[in-house]
Amino acid sequence: MSVHNCKECQLKCAAAKYLNEDEYNVLEEHSVSVPFKKGEIIFKQDALSLNVAYLKSGLAKIHVHGPSHEKIIKIVKAPSYLGIPTMIGDKINQFSATALEDTTVCFIDTNLFVNFIHTNGKFAYELILELSRNELSDYQRYVSISQKQIPGMVAETLLCLSCKIYESCNFSLPISRSEIGDLIGTSRESVSRVLTDFSNEKIIEINLNEVKILNMERLKQINEKG
DNA sequence: GCATTAACCACAG
DNA sequence: CTGTGGTTAATGC
Numbered sequence: 001m002s003v004h005n006c007k008e009c010q011l012k013c014a015a016a017k018y019l020n021e022d023e024y025n026v027l028e029e030h031s032v033s034v035p036f037k038k039g040e041i042i043f044k045q046d047a048l049s050l051n052v053a054y055l056k057s058g059l060a061k062i063h064v065h066g067p068s069h070e071k072i073i074k075i076v077k078a079p080s081y082l083g084i085p086t087m088i089g090d091k092i093n094q095f096s097a098t099a100l101e102d103t104t105v106c107f108i109d110t111n112l113f114v115n116f117i118h119t120n121g122k123f124a125y126e127l128i129l130e131l132s133r134n135e136l137s138d139y140q141r142y143v144s145i146s147q148k149q150i151p152g153m154v155a156e157t158l159l160c161l162s163c164k165i166y167e168s169c170n171f172s173l174p175i176s177r178s179e180i181g182d183l184i185g186t187s188r189e190s191v192s193r194v195l196t197d198f199s200n201e202k203i204i205e206i207n208l209n210e211v212k213i214l215n216m217e218r219l220k221q222i223n224e225k226g
Numbered sequence: 227g228c229a230t231t232a233a234c235c236a237c238a239g
Numbered sequence: 240c241t242g243t244g245g246t247t248a249a250t251g252c
Contacts, residue, residue: 150232176240187233192242208241 004033009056009106015126023116030109035102042082042097042105049093051107053082058103059165059174063182064095072183074141075174077165078103084131088114100174145185153184154194155223158204162213169216173209 006016007024019027033056036042043053045064055078062073062083073095076082086094087110117124144156157180162169173180177195178188198204203219205212213219 177242178240188241189234189243190232193232196242 004028004031006031015123015130018120018122018126019116023120026112027108030112031106033104033106035104036099038099038101040099042099042103043093045093045096047093049087049091050110052084052087052110052113053097054106054108055080055082056104056106059100060097060103060105061100061175061179062095062097070182071185072175072179074138075100075161075165075183081130084127150184150186150190151194151197151222152225153186154180154191154198155219157184158198158211158213159219159223161211169213171211173211 006019006027007021009016016027036058042060043049055076057078059078060076060082062076064071064073076097082097082105083093083095086092117127145153148156161171161173165171165174175183176188177191180191181188184191195204195206198219199206201218203213203215203222205214
């Protein structure tokens with residue numbers, strides 16, 4: 001456990017801004033900050049859900065094991081809550097979270113968290129905002145994966161990593177080809193092929209996991225027309 | 227039919 | 240884990 005001062009924490013979520021002095025003190029007593037290394041499991045599907053997890057820094061994947069394969073639901077960048085739905089909605093985790101790079105996660109006592117929702121309207125409202133945004137972006141992703149062809153979906157993931165996660169045209173893939181397949185619902189082979197196709201067409205440059213987007217416009221075209 | 231798309235398999239780095 | 244090639248099944252023109 002690291003030094004813990006919730007009020008001074010620069011990484012706290014929008015909702016936590018609305019806590020008062022007393023609430024901060026209680027929060028500090030009922031939460032811990034834990035570092036995770038790349039690849040470590042933050043919490044696991046089917047285990048008992050004991051805490052609300054808040055990703056303070058780093059990157060994580062939310063994933064479930066389906067009937068046949070592993071399915072990655074989404075990649076989450078800090079700062080963000082990791083799975084409010086599974087913490088409050090059920091006693092058993094409905095999915096797993098795994099660190100994709102070195103991360104810090106704050107675990108908060110679920111009962112306390114629920115208390116804040118009951119007693120602090122602004123806190124609750126901010127939380128609902130975040131949940132709503134998540135649901136809307138999930139809807140968009142459902143549409144994408146059900147209607148796009150593979151190049152469109154690979155383009156979408158590259159754009160997402162570039163624009164939303166790394167905010168740069170140059171970045172290093174945080175996940176393997178096989179995991180990209182699990183993310184967009186296709187095979188690792190197809191991902192490989194599309195990636196080399198993109199590279200041959202000079203849309204991206206790729207060696208190992210280093211990606212450089214050369215033709216952003218083209219990539220957006222492929223993303224949109226599927 | 228023929229072309230396209232993508233999954234599955236296998237084998238080589 | 241990745242890249243490639245061959246094969247197969249489904250779909251569309």
